[in-house]
Amino acid sequence: MRYGYSVLLAVGLLAACSGSPQGLQPQVAAGPEVAVEKTANPGFTRVYTWIIAKRVTDPADALLLAPGQAYRVEYAVDLVGTPTDRDFQVEGTVTIKNTGVGAVVLKAPTDTLSTGEAVHLSCGVDFPYTLAEGASLVCTYSQTLPDGKPRTNTVTVPWGTDGTSFPHTASAEKAFAFQEPSQVVDGSVTVSDPSATPTQATSGVSPEGVITQTHLFERWVRFDACGEYEVENTATFTTHTTGAQGSASATVKVSVPCEGACTLTQGYWKTHSRYGPAPYDATWAGIGEDTPFYLSGQSHHEVLWTPPAGGNAYYILAHQFIAAQLNVLNGASTTPAVDAALAWAEGFFQTHTPTSFGKTLARQAKDHAATLDAYNNGLAGPVHCSE
DSSP states (O other): OHHHHHHHHHHHHHHHHHTSTTOOOOOOOOOOOEEEEEOOEEEEEEEEEEEEEEEEEESSSOEEOOTTOEEEEEEEEEEEEEEEEEEEEEEEEEEEEEOSSSOEEEOOOEEEETTSOEEOOBOSSOSSEEEOTTOEEEEEEEEEESSOOOEEEEEEEEEESSSSOOOEEEEEEEEEOOOSOSEEESOOEEEEOTTSEEEEEEEEEOTTOOEEEEEEEEEEEEOSSOEEEEEEEEEEEEETTTOOEEEEEEEEEEEEOSSSOOBOOHHHHHHSSTTOSSOOOGGGGGTOTTSBOTTSSSBHHHHHTSOOGGGOHHHHHHHHHHHHHHHHHTTOOOOHHHHHHHHHHHHHHHHOOTTSOOHHHHHHHHHHHHHHHHHHTTSSSSOBOOO
16 A cells, blocks of 8 residues: 555656646757748740731632622631740749747858759848848849749758858748740731621630631622622731731632623522612612512512412512513523513413412413523523622
8 A cells, every 4th residue: 555655646746846737848948940931933925926818708719790780708817826935034032031049140042943043042131141030031033044944943041050150051942834924925916908897706726825816807899890800808917016917818800791691599689679688789770679560569579578478379480580580681691481481471460460370370380480590590591690
């Protein structure tokens, strides 16, 4: 019992001496200490060089037009912006902190890159330099580089306490890579084509930073006199930073026959009256859009826009008949078969309304409509105009 009591007393005395129920803890005196922090901010300039090309997308080849016929020509302007990266540099700060007890003396720090370049630090003090307890010294740097390779920036600070020897070092490193440019020159352009109207634009950027753009334009061409023509269209780009310019042209050859003019379909004549939506073709003045169409109770323009519901032979024939009449007025020559179809159709319309005929006449009307359709499409008689 006495032995056990002695042991418990000894343990209790030790705990009392430590001031802690866990016993005595060793006390470590704090000494001098230096810590270093570093930033590295890469930057570079990306300069774009642009090339331009222009092409005709419609028509695929040359145009064949009747005198006074309007045609919408469509163009595509292609641009490619190729980047060149330059003026690589890295800049940042080195912060040296006295995190221990008492002053320390710093020797001049050294800052190097993993590719071997030495970096000049501007600290604003002379070395050796005494750094007081709790104080910090901030150095800055800005280094130009020959290329955009990724690098690691390492700074080392020798230090001591008496100013005569520097047995300790503190260091920090920061890796960096050149990803996004800090400045972009001529990264965008404005495209203009004074003689055409823009309709659509698309663009994209490749992983390498190459910019591609396509701008679509359109313009109407028309010649009232027969002959051979060339229509040249020029597009120009202007860069937004330096104002650099470039241009490209595309040419469309247009043939307007002097004799035996080409023919146009009912679809053309429907859209080129004074009601639009396409530019007005003056050939309509020879008939008049609002002139009553025989016994139909409608004008020529209204008949042409009336769908032949259920295969109504009256309107099927009327559409081809009106188009053929306009083609003849426009100077297109005919064939005996076309003349016969036109004469039969006129007699039919002078006698019948859209619903006052039987199956036999309906079949004959469709046969004559097929003859006029072939004529209007350039399959019988003169060639077909571009539409």
